[in-house]
Amino acid sequence: MRVMIVLLALLVLTAPSFAQEMLADPAQEARAVALGRDIRCVVCAGQSIEDSNADMAANMRALVREKVMAGESDEAIMAYLRDRYGDDVLMRPPVATRTFVLWLAPIAAFALGGLVLARIFKRAQGKGA
Amino acid sequence: MIRYAPLAVFVLLAAILVFALLGGGKKDVQNASQLRDLPAAAIEGIDRAALEKGEVLVNFFASWCVSCVGEQAVLMDMAKRGVRIYGVAYNDDPEKTRAWLDRHGNPFTAVGHDPNGRAAIDWGVSGVPETFFLRDGKIVRHDVGALEDAQGYIAQMQRSEK
Numbered sequence: 419m420r421v422m423i424v425l426l427a428l429l430v431l432t433a434p435s436f437a438q439e440m441l442a443d444p445a446q447e448a449r450a451v452a453l454g455r456d457i458r459c460v461v462c463a464g465q466s467i468e469d470s471n472a473d474m475a476a477n478m479r480a481l482v483r484e485k486v487m488a489g490e491s492d493e494a495i496m497a498y499l500r501d502r503y504g505d506d507v508l509m510r511p512p513v514a515t516r517t518f519v520l521w522l523a524p525i526a527a528f529a530l531g532g533l534v535l536a537r538i539f540k541r542a543q544g545k546g547a
Numbered sequence: 548m549i550r551y552a553p554l555a556v557f558v559l560l561a562a563i564l565v566f567a568l569l570g571g572g573k574k575d576v577q578n579a580s581q582l583r584d585l586p587a588a589a590i591e592g593i594d595r596a597a598l599e600k601g602e603v604l605v606n607f608f609a610s611w612c613v614s615c616v617g618e619q620a621v622l623m624d625m626a627k628r629g630v631r632i633y634g635v636a637y638n639d640d641p642e643k644t645r646a647w648l649d650r651h652g653n654p655f656t657a658v659g660h661d662p663n664g665r666a667a668i669d670w671g672v673s674g675v676p677e678t679f680f681l682r683d684g685k686i687v688r689h690d691v692g693a694l695e696d697a698q699g700y701i702a703q704m705q706r707s708e709k
Contacts, residue, residue: 460673461673461674473638473664474664474673474674477638477663477664477665477667477668478664478668480663481665481668499668500579501579501583502579502580502668502669502670502671503579503671503673504579519563
């Protein structure tokens with residue numbers, strides 16, 4: 419039982435969003451976390467600032483919280499960072515003409531695979547009959 | 548007809564990749580900086596008005612930054628040739644910054660401090676060293692990584708004049 423409590427405590431204590439920078443208001447903190455998950459840590463390999471413990475990410479988390487506290491909108495905060503770091507700072511690339519391939523390719527591949535499968539099944543059925 | 552399908556797909560993919568590789572309108576950190584106004588965040592130790600006049604370089608560095616050591620010689624050379632350079636120590640202890648400058652040379656007109664990275668983010672800096680070239684309070688050029696060629700950089704500064 420004691421071990422369980424210690425383990426549970428550890429789990430809570432080591433949860434992301436390192437305690438010293440958390441906002442007192444849970445709603446604001448939730449917003450900051452949600453935003454942080456959409457902001458790419460520009461010096462890490464594919465991590466959001468919420469997941470990274472790099473200095474840079476910690477600085478950005480603090481900045482996001484400061485802006486949330488100041489009442490800035492999500493859009494304004496994202497725009498602030500995008501104006502400075504470009505698209506690299508976004509975890510989800512924007513849907514635009516130059517990224518349509520990126521977004522469309524999986525759907526197209528899936529559709530193509532479906533077509534191929536349908537053909538194969540049809541052929542197999544034809545042979546069976 | 549179907550025989551040429553793989554070839555068609557290949558050509559299409561190649562065209563898309565070439566387009567993406569040659570820019571394709573991607574907004575990266577360097578062109579995000581292009582012609583941006585002097586960032587608003589105050590830098591402790593640097594007078595904002597000094598950055599708004601004429602041509603000036605702003606160099607983000609740190610005493611813990613390895614490639615900054617090599618770059619310092621380049622900056623010293625540029626300062627000797629009359630370029631006004633302001634240094635901003637990023638995530639650094641002022642004591643260590645001073646010791647580092649004593650050791651590797653100080654080409655800076657003034658040294659600012661950015662202990663929490665607030666100025667760095669406002670400038671769009673992701674690591675050190677990074678260098679900005681400003682003319683009359685606008686960012687003309689943003690280099691990520693250590694500068695290596697003082698004369699070449701100065702020549703480009705002059706060429707960018709209109």
